[in-house]
Amino acid sequence: MHTMKRVSVDILINEESEGDTARTWAEACLDSEDGSSLRGHGMARKHPADEDVPEIGDELAISxxxxxxxxxxxxxxxxxxxxxxxxxxRP
Structure with a gap:
């Protein structure tokens, strides 16, 4: 018997900046066929002295x-x- 399943994870990203600081939040959403769902959360902060590269905040928050x-x-x-x-x- 061969079974193939596809599971999708949606990722939502929210960025907020004020002056030299910025924060990025990410939510990874896994919805199952049985109606259950799991939500993972992550956040990244940009230090005021860091170069402004929003992709880095996205990557860190997503990971x-x-x-x-x-x-x-x-x-x-x-x-x-x-x-x-x-x-x-036991792992």
């Missing part, structure tokens, strides 16, 4: 949101393993 989402997916998998086997998952 942190994806890392948060990955942690949540691992937790769901660990809970499913314990529920189905009675044994805690």
């Amino acid at each position: 942190r949101a994806l890392a948060d989402l990955a942690r949540q997916v691992r937790q769901v998998a660990a809970e499913d393993i314990q529920e189905h086997t009675g044994t805690p998952w």
Whole structure:
């Protein structure tokens, strides 16, 4: 039996700047077919002395949101393993 699935993650980015400082927030959204969803969040700050390169803030915020989402997916998998086997998952 061969099964193929596609899972999509939407990433929303919000940037806010004031003077020499800037903040970028990212949200990584994973919606499942069963109606459940997970949301990972990440944030990056530009130091006033840093060069203004918005792409760097985007990249950092996105990577942190994806890392948060990955942690949540691992937790769901660990809970499913314990529920189905009675044994805690150990990484």
